[in-house]
Amino acid sequence: MSKPSIVFAHGIWADGSCFQKLIPTLRAEGHEVMAAQYGLDTVKGDVDATIRTFGRVSGPIVLVGHSYGGTVITHAGMxxxxxxxxxxxxxxxxxxxxxxxxxxxxxxxxxxxxxxVADGRVWLKPGSGVPCFAGDLSADEQEVVYATHFAPDADLFNQKLDGIAWRSKPSWYIVATEDRTVNPELQRFVSKRMGATTTELTSSHVPMLSQPRAVLDVIRKAAAAVAAK
Known part of the structure; x- marks a missing residue:
């Protein structure tokens, strides 16, 4: 059996390149990999764009979401x-x-x-925003995060869709214990509620950039569980 494909869904203040430290390794290990790219304008639009990405890889798929990308995979994962x-x-x-x-x-x-909040979008403040988002990256990497951060529509987080994939599909969850963007207690709550296999990392909000090897290990475990079925 060929290995499961991996599809990534990014959060706000990011795009698919935030998974750049994971993609080459997963491809080298034999997975088809795609990172969905979407506009952070509407939840429906972002979910639809992610589902379109599924057509570019073979099934079955391990769907990976960071930050707001968790909302995206919760719906697209149906x-x-x-x-x-x-x-x-x-x-x-x-x-x-x-x-x-x-x-x-x-x-x-x-x-x-x-x-x-400017021009209907939500931006990180220069100087003080990125340390709350990616404080365990080097200064050079933080500058890149700021220069490339992709601002969401100001209403994005108030939008809702039907369909909750974590109720019916196996889930893994990485808690970032030093997160200053998404409260770690929220992370622990949702991971417990969904019955996820949970790993805690001493990390900022972006462990896929600050601790890619640990994140890769979790993705490998999910992929192995899928392949074993």
Missing amino acids: DPRVAALVYIAAVAPDETETSQSQQEKFAKTDVFKNID
């Missing part, structure tokens, strides 16, 4: 080609929740004090 879900420091709303309402149940993190 597609029958998806066999497993991996959440990285991610939100994971239930049917009655949005990305925003889920976060409001927990203490606000530092990033909310370090954003600007």
